[in-house]
Each structure stands twice: as structure tokens, then as C-alpha cells.
Amino acid sequence: xxxxxxxxxxxxxxxxxxxxxxxxxxxxxxxxxxxxxxxxxxxxxxxxxxxxxxxxxxxxxxxxxxxxxxxxxxxxxxxxxxxxxxxxxxxxxxxxxxxxxxxxxxxxxxxxxxxxxxxxxxxxxxxxxxxxxxxxxxxxxxxxxxxxxxxxxxxxxxxxxxxxxxxxxxxxxxxxxxxxxxxxxxx
Amino acid sequence: xxxxxxxxxxxxxxxxxxxxxxxxxxxxxxxxxxxxxxxxxxxxxxxxxxxxxxxxxxxxxxxxxxxxxxxxxxxxxxxxxxxxxxxxxxxxxxxxxxxxxxxxxxxxxxxxxxxxxxxxxxxxxxxxxxxxxxxxxxxxxxxxxxxxxxxxxxxxxxxxxxxxxxxxxxxxxxxxxxxxxxxxxxx
Numbered sequence: 001x002x003x004x005x006x007x008x009x010x011x012x013x014x015x016x017x018x019x020x021x022x023x024x025x026x027x028x029x030x031x032x033x034x035x036x037x038x039x040x041x042x043x044x045x046x047x048x049x050x051x052x053x054x055x056x057x058x059x060x061x062x063x064x065x066x067x068x069x070x071x072x073x074x075x076x077x078x079x080x081x082x083x084x085x086x087x088x089x090x091x092x093x094x095x096x097x098x099x100x101x102x103x104x105x106x107x108x109x110x111x112x113x114x115x116x117x118x119x120x121x122x123x124x125x126x127x128x129x130x131x132x133x134x135x136x137x138x139x140x141x142x143x144x145x146x147x148x149x150x151x152x153x154x155x156x157x158x159x160x161x162x163x164x165x166x167x168x169x170x171x172x173x174x175x176x177x178x179x180x181x182x183x184x185x186x187x
Numbered sequence: 188x189x190x191x192x193x194x195x196x197x198x199x200x201x202x203x204x205x206x207x208x209x210x211x212x213x214x215x216x217x218x219x220x221x222x223x224x225x226x227x228x229x230x231x232x233x234x235x236x237x238x239x240x241x242x243x244x245x246x247x248x249x250x251x252x253x254x255x256x257x258x259x260x261x262x263x264x265x266x267x268x269x270x271x272x273x274x275x276x277x278x279x280x281x282x283x284x285x286x287x288x289x290x291x292x293x294x295x296x297x298x299x300x301x302x303x304x305x306x307x308x309x310x311x312x313x314x315x316x317x318x319x320x321x322x323x324x325x326x327x328x329x330x331x332x333x334x335x336x337x338x339x340x341x342x343x344x345x346x347x348x349x350x351x352x353x354x355x356x357x358x359x360x361x362x363x364x365x366x367x368x369x370x371x372x373x374x
Binding site: 026027028029030031032033034035036037038039040041042043046048050055057071072074075126128130133134135136137138139140141142143144 | 216217218219220221225226227228229230231232233234235236256261262264267269325326327332364365366367368369370371372373
């Protein structure tokens, strides 16, 4: 019993000695996957969804915040124009904590409003992943997001679905009507 | 009568056969691709610069001046890097008192300047001495327009240092804190 108490005491002393070294880490090493993502044929009115993976390569837990960012001037890919509205992109969650040497996934949703003027566009925006810190130097990584929209707006109603259900309903109604009328005549 | 009912049921089944695929096709085809190399990662081997007490209208440089911090590229894609600064806030009450970061590295009353210099870069910046002002607008760190350098590849590293120019006048006895963010995007 005494031996167990002594061992616990020694462990506690070592823990207290080690904690400050981890807490005072004076470096930072993070990564994000993917570095670039392209969404093709997104019709205005539709939503695309994908995941970002954040890697914390440090010995301490880190919190990360995600936000849409306008690329610095001249940094967009050739042919791409600035993404019209950052509010069309959402993150779930938009802040996450990652354990030492761990990773976390964040879902990104891109929803283009159902408007004709957003068809046939090529846009670029950057998704910023910032490691929260009170140190003087901080790090932010960007994933390039390239979006090209379809030449047509997504249909609000599915015409084929409406015809597929409506037509048999009509036939069923007509059939029932003639059947009951005929039966009434015989009676 | 049986023939009529059978006919109606067949019609209904045919309608369902056509309507279900139509329902499945409602969202169309969106292509999401990760292009090129897929992990972006950087690290800094130093994130803190505790200065202690500072005097007004005085320059302070990191030690060593230009090889103080090392930025290393990880992951598996080439990157362009950027730098941005922020106002310095009073730690005890960040909203009550701050030093504004100047847009050209100069100083004034409660206005301070921050400069960076990359090792080996001797002619860059407004004074052609290698030092470049850090501003609140994200600007090129490495490579930079007009320079001969290229994007940084995985395994590459850049050493740099900082210079602080304190305000010509500030309220003494207050601990101030600021943050400089180094960011990276796939080249």
C-alpha cells in the first residue's frame, strides 16, 4: 500500500515537471487537407458538400477557426473571378479543437442562390484555417476553392416526378369514375 | 371489372417505375475534385517575442535580427506565403487602449510600426535594406512581386526576423500584445 502511495507521489511530481514544457511550446506546426478543391457543374439553387481535415502536428491541443477569405490581389488562378458572397459558404463546425498530433474534420457547404445571373461562372475563394493563439506569431492555412457553375439554374420542381405521379393519379381517377358509373347503370 | 382493376394497377406500377428514377436524378451531377497535391502545411519554430519594458520612439530587433524564426514547408504542395499584422491591444482591457499598426512602418502617437526581413533578402522594401513593413492588409511574404524567388516547396525553409518601432507617445505601465499572422496557400 505504501509502495503504491509512493509511486503515485513520484508520478505526480513528474507530471508537474513535464506540464510546463508542453504548455509553453514555442513553435507551431499545422496542416490542412486538401490544399485545393474544385467544384464543377454546380447549378444555382444546388448545394455541394465536402470535408476539410485539419492536422495538429504539435504536442499541445489547438483550437482552429474557419472563415472565408478574399485572395490577395493577383493570387487567383487564371480565369477565375472573385467569389461573389462569402455567406454562401458555411462550415460545420466553424471552430474546432484538435488534440496533440490529432486531426479533425470540418464539413463545408457551398450553396449558390437560384438566380440566372450566377450561371456559367468561374469563381475562386480561399477557406482560411487559423490556429488560435495569444503568441505574437500565428499561422493560417488556406484551401483554394474553385467553383464553376452550370449553364442552367436547378429546377425548383422535378417535372418528371410530377408527371410520373400525376399521370397515374389522373388515370386512376378516370378509371374509378367509369367503373362506378358503369356499376351504377347496371344497378 | 377485374380487367379494369388490373389495368389500373399496372398503370400505377408503371408510373412508380418511371417516377423513382426521376426522384433520384433530382440533384443532377456535381463533380467535386481535389486537384494536384492535397496537403498544405507550414511550421514556425518560434512564436513568442517577449520584449519587456520598451521606450517610446525606439527600434527593437529580434535576436538574431534576421534569423530569429524559421518557417518550414511541410505537406506535399508548393506554397506562396503571406504576412499580416494587427493593432496592439492592452492585455488587461483590449477594447479600452490600443496602439494602431501603421500602414507604412512609421510611428506616431499610439501608432507603432512592425517590419520583417527575410534572411538573404538585402534589397527589398522601401528603404532597400531588406526590411518590409507589416500592415493590416495581407501582403506577400515569400515569394514577392518583383523578386526572383519562387514558391516554397515541401522541405524548404525561410528564416526571418522582426523590427518593432514603438509609438512616439504611449501610456506607460500597460502590457501590450499584438499578433502577426503568417499564412500560406497552394501555389
